[in-house]
Amino acid sequence: MxxxxxxxxxxxxxxxxxKGKVTSYGAIAHYLGSGRSARLVGWAMNASFNxxxxxxxxxxxxxxxxxxxxxxxxxxxxxxxxLEAEGHKIExxxxxxxxxxxxxxxxxxxx
DNA sequence: TGGGTGACCATAG
DNA sequence: ACTATGGCCACCC
Numbered sequence: 001m002x003x004x005x006x007x008x009x010x011x012x013x014x015x016x017x018x019k020g021k022v023t024s025y026g027a028i029a030h031y032l033g034s035g036r037s038a039r040l041v042g043w044a045m046n047a048s049f050n051x052x053x054x055x056x057x058x059x060x061x062x063x064x065x066x067x068x069x070x071x072x073x074x075x076x077x078x079x080x081x082x083l084e085a086e087g088h089k090i091e092x093x094x095x096x097x098x099x100x101x102x103x104x105x106x107x108x109x110x111x
Numbered sequence: 112t113g114g115g116t117g118a119c120c121a122t123a124g
Numbered sequence: 125a126c127t128a129t130g131g132c133c134a135c136c137c
Contacts, residue, residue, distance in 0.1 A: 006134055025119055029132090037133045042118035044134085062119065069118030116136085124128085 006032065010044040011051055013105050017059045020087050021103035022095060024063050031105040045069060058082040065098030 013028050025038040025045075034040060041060070046069075048055035058079040062068040070079040070093065080090045089096040 026121095029119080034133065036120055036131070038119040039117050039132070040119090040134055043116080045118055047135090057118080060118080063121095067118090072118055114137095117134100120131090122128105122130085124126105 006034070006040060007044040007047060007051075010041050011048060011055045014045075014048070014055045014057065014060055015053070016105070016109070017056060017103055020101065022059045022061055022065075022083070022088070022098070022101050023103045023105065024061060024065075026063055027104050027106065028060070031109070042069065046072060056082075059086075059103075061095060061098075065095040065102075067093050067095070 009032055010028055013031060014023075017023055025041040026036070028041045029036065029038040032041075045055070045057045045060060048057050057069065058073070060069070067079050067083075067090070070076055073079045075081075080093070083090055083095065088101060095101065
């Protein structure tokens with residue numbers, strides 16, 4: 001049975017993020033039509049660890065490209081490690097060339 | 112049922 | 125330019 005919850009929708013979008021790309025909470029929220037309720041996306045991520053299949057929450061950062069949720073991973077460095085493993089460059093807890101690796105669901109998915 | 116919460120974003124001073 | 129505050133809306137108890 002599928003849950004037509006907002007959370008499930010967020011997970012679906014996050015799982016669609018291609019490897020080597022990242023996006024922001026606000027982009028997902030806006031894509032889902034939540035408007036500015038980007039907080040719900042972050043909150044959904046918090047529960048994403050409990051949801052299967054696993055959601056690449058490390059590919060989701062805030063508007064500044066900063067790893068705001070790194071503190072909520074299994075380890076505070078887990079997020080950075082995962083992003084670096086995908087070819088990203090992290091500096092001062094912020095993704096370098098964030099704009100280049102930015103993946104906007106509104107554009108890529110052409111809503 | 113109602114209130115509080117949350118890994119944010121935008122605007123105003 | 126930086127700092128502070130409000131709004132937002134789904135989920136949990």
